[in-house]
Amino acid sequence: AGRFRASEHQHVRYNPLRDDWVLVSAHRVKRPWQGQLEKPPPEDVPRWDPKNPLCPGATRANGEVNPNYEGTFVFPNDFPALQPDAPEPDDSDHPLFRAAPARGVCKVMCFHPWSDLTLPLMSLPEIRAVIDAWAELATELGASYPWVQIFENKGAMMGCSNPHPHCQVWASSFLPNEARLEDQTQRQHLSQHGVPMLLEYAEQEACRKERLVVENADWLVVVPYWATWPYQTLLLPRRHVCRLQDLSDSEKDNLASIMQRLLIKYDNLFEVSFPYSMGWHGAPTGPYLQEDCRHWQLHAHYYPPLLRSATVRKFMVGYEMLAQAQRDLTPEQAAERLRSLPEVHYKKRAE
Amino acid sequence: AGRFRASEHQHVRYNPLRDDWVLVSAHRVKRPWQGQLEKPPPEDVPRWDPKNPLCPGATRANGEVNPNYEGTFVFPNDFPALQPDAPEPDDSDHPLFRAAPARGVCKVMCFHPWSDLTLPLMSLPEIRAVIDAWAELATELGASYPWVQIFENKGAMMGCSNPHPHCQVWASSFLPNEARLEDQTQRQHLSQHGVPMLLEYAEQEACRKERLVVENADWLVVVPYWATWPYQTLLLPRRHVCRLQDLSDSEKDNLASIMQRLLIKYDNLFEVSFPYSMGWHGAPTGPYLQEDCRHWQLHAHYYPPLLRSATVRKFMVGYEMLAQAQRDLTPEQAAERLRSLPEVHYKKRAE
Numbered sequence: 001a002g003r004f005r006a007s008e009h010q011h012v013r014y015n016p017l018r019d020d021w022v023l024v025s026a027h028r029v030k031r032p033w034q035g036q037l038e039k040p041p042p043e044d045v046p047r048w049d050p051k052n053p054l055c056p057g058a059t060r061a062n063g064e065v066n067p068n069y070e071g072t073f074v075f076p077n078d079f080p081a082l083q084p085d086a087p088e089p090d091d092s093d094h095p096l097f098r099a100a101p102a103r104g105v106c107k108v109m110c111f112h113p114w115s116d117l118t119l120p121l122m123s124l125p126e127i128r129a130v131i132d133a134w135a136e137l138a139t140e141l142g143a144s145y146p147w148v149q150i151f152e153n154k155g156a157m158m159g160c161s162n163p164h165p166h167c168q169v170w171a172s173s174f175l176p177n178e179a180r181l182e183d184q185t186q187r188q189h190l191s192q193h194g195v196p197m198l199l200e201y202a203e204q205e206a207c208r209k210e211r212l213v214v215e216n217a218d219w220l221v222v223v224p225y226w227a228t229w230p231y232q233t234l235l236l237p238r239r240h241v242c243r244l245q246d247l248s249d250s251e252k253d254n255l256a257s258i259m260q261r262l263l264i265k266y267d268n269l270f271e272v273s274f275p276y277s278m279g280w281h282g283a284p285t286g287p288y289l290q291e292d293c294r295h296w297q298l299h300a301h302y303y304p305p306l307l308r309s310a311t312v313r314k315f316m317v318g319y320e321m322l323a324q325a326q327r328d329l330t331p332e333q334a335a336e337r338l339r340s341l342p343e344v345h346y347k348k349r350a351e
Numbered sequence: 352a353g354r355f356r357a358s359e360h361q362h363v364r365y366n367p368l369r370d371d372w373v374l375v376s377a378h379r380v381k382r383p384w385q386g387q388l389e390k391p392p393p394e395d396v397p398r399w400d401p402k403n404p405l406c407p408g409a410t411r412a413n414g415e416v417n418p419n420y421e422g423t424f425v426f427p428n429d430f431p432a433l434q435p436d437a438p439e440p441d442d443s444d445h446p447l448f449r450a451a452p453a454r455g456v457c458k459v460m461c462f463h464p465w466s467d468l469t470l471p472l473m474s475l476p477e478i479r480a481v482i483d484a485w486a487e488l489a490t491e492l493g494a495s496y497p498w499v500q501i502f503e504n505k506g507a508m509m510g511c512s513n514p515h516p517h518c519q520v521w522a523s524s525f526l527p528n529e530a531r532l533e534d535q536t537q538r539q540h541l542s543q544h545g546v547p548m549l550l551e552y553a554e555q556e557a558c559r560k561e562r563l564v565v566e567n568a569d570w571l572v573v574v575p576y577w578a579t580w581p582y583q584t585l586l587l588p589r590r591h592v593c594r595l596q597d598l599s600d601s602e603k604d605n606l607a608s609i610m611q612r613l614l615i616k617y618d619n620l621f622e623v624s625f626p627y628s629m630g631w632h633g634a635p636t637g638p639y640l641q642e643d644c645r646h647w648q649l650h651a652h653y654y655p656p657l658l659r660s661a662t663v664r665k666f667m668v669g670y671e672m673l674a675q676a677q678r679d680l681t682p683e684q685a686a687e688r689l690r691s692l693p694e695v696h697y698k699k700r701a702e
């Protein structure tokens with residue numbers, strides 16, 4: 001049957017962080033697409049809209065008026081999925097009907113006072129301020145909550161209902177599924193191999209280079225070997241760092257820089273404000289602050305849905321939901337494409 | 352804090368089939384929605400379109416001409432993610448970079464010669480013919496392949512690129528993630544409790560009734576206790592049945608009937624052709640036909656995205672991708688809503 005080429009021949013790849021597999025069928029990108037087209041994001045978002053509850057000076061759902069903030073701005077989510085207290089469910093009467101208590105808080109963080117900006121269009125000091133605010137929230141909420149999930153849904157395609165640049169922070173009294181899974185796999189890797197999984201992985205990718213997108217003295221971004229979304233990336237520190245709040249000043253500066261470079265490339269890929277969900281994973285907090293968490297390595301996942309153009313996305317549906325994720329180009333092809341893109345934002349090129 | 356009520360108070364529920372949890376925050380359905388609106392499905396699909404490659408007599412991408420089929424019609428997917436032979440990847444040189452061979456076949460099955468029909472609008476004998484064709488394919492492909500995934504993506508929202516009523520069948524040389532997971536959890540349940548998990552679960556739900564949607568002599572449909580999608584359902588036989596091909600004639604008739612009743616309710620919920628991904632899970636095949644698979648119970652999952660109306664869906668994004676699925680109404684509320692809907696299709700009411 002000839003020599004194996006990943007870009008031609010289907011195969012499966014193992015994801016050691018989630019202990020599962022992805023089906024890579026890169027030949028499939030050749031098929032024509034006659035399905036749903038996505039609406040490109042609006043280009044005419046007003047910089048300030050008194051009716052937008054995320055804007056400085058606007059009134060929120062609960063009647064509160066936002067301050068005239070000039071940097072980042074954190075406030076409680078007016079429709080929180082997690083609240084600090086709720087009566088606890090009764091003990092389960094059957095092993096197939098198990099409920100457990102859940103407590104927490106949900107916050108929203110605006111990145112900037114202007115609604116017509118996104119992270120890739122913000123300056124380095126402005127991005128650095130976001131990182132500082134993340135680290136502060138991680139410390140503050142992590143003092144008591146075991147898990148503080150910082151995440152950004154960018155773009156209407158990713159369920160984001162407000163164009164103002166913002167992210168969310170949901171802190172919970174429990175370890176969510178993904179946290180539990182990554183805790184187990186990383187713990188096992190350290191005990192088997194004597195080195196944290198993602199520290200070793202970053203070192204390997206720094207040498208192998210074929211999945212590298214951008215790198216600097218403290219960080220690297222790769223399309224992981226086991227990526228499921230077409231242009232999914234993993235942002236990793238080079239040093240062993242357990243949590244966001246453990247980053248040094250210069251690591252935060254370099255983080256702002258590498259985020260900016262990655263996000264500009266993302267926007268340049270299809271010359272559109274690139275939709276994604278992203279979020280941070282690090283060692284658990286609250287009671288876990290007292291425990292040995294050396295198996296953990298801080299990282300951010302970027303999960304962007306676009307596949308072929310600004311309007312054609314990858315659908316993770318039937319086979320993916322019922323069997324296994326499947327991808328239509330190799331991680332190496334995606335990395336090469338991203339690597340080759342300019343680091344000047346397409347909207348700033350004319351300037 | 353008062354007495355616990357699932358519809359008012361957030362909590363987490365355990366999914367014994369996937370060994371994970373879902374966050375239930377039913378109070379959140381009260382929040383207003385200002386995000387993306389979905390396009391309702393087209394109402395003007397022509398019954399026959401010679402340019403649609405799924406129609407009788409049409410020419411497909413590979414140049415072949417479809418027969419003038421009158422019932423179901425199965426043909427090879429012209430852009431298959433899985434092919435019967437491909438060179439195998441080299442042995443992995445590092446535990447974090449593991450690839451493995453994948454072989455298989457992908458087929459498409461048209462349910463009916465008309466493009467303007469969907470399953471809920473088809474007659475019982477027509478639905479029964481689909482079930483027979485499923486069982487045949489499961490037998491045929493299951494003779495050699497360990498896993499035969501039958502699935503339907505219905506609606507453009509679910510990545511379906513052709514309105515003609517059809518499903519897909521992807522058979523693989525490996526057990527996909529979901530199959531592996533359900534194999535483990537069901538195996539453990541049988542060994543711990545002496546009864547197949549989903550057989551016990553169906554018996555429990557038949558007594559408890561609050562999550563029942565429809566039932567008949569052989570089958571029941573419930574919104575599972577651990578549902579993640581708003582109106583997700585689980586279709587279960589009452590008898591212990593390992594695989595689709597093990598169903599008796601009368602069980603297949605009753606399956607046609609319960610599918611029709613469920614799908615009519617689904618369409619009636621928002622008076623729109625209800626989008627979903629659905630698929631069958633049963634004991635693995637190929638080499639597993641020789642093994643003890645009594646821990647398995649045949650079942651179908653329905654994963655529909657709509658939440659509030661024909662145009663407002665649930666987004667499984669940031670928190671869901673990075674932490675844990677979250678739902679905005681309880682499974683009991685969803686079941687009650689579905690139960691209360693008429694069993695006559697809204698398009699046929701005028702007749």
Ligand SMILES: O=P(O)(O)O[C@H]1O[C@H](CO)[C@@H](O)[C@H](O)[C@H]1O
Binds near residue numbers: 035
């Ligand atoms: O039906 P299609 O066009 O082959 O493809 C659809 O279903 C496949 C299997 O779930 C997915 O991989 C695709 O992303 C989706 O668009």
Ligand SMILES: O=P(O)(O)O[C@H]1O[C@H](CO)[C@@H](O)[C@H](O)[C@H]1O
Binds near residue numbers: 161671
């Ligand atoms: O940003 P929102 O409107 O709170 O909500 C969005 O993100 C949440 C967390 O990922 C999801 O549960 C919602 O489905 C999505 O629409």
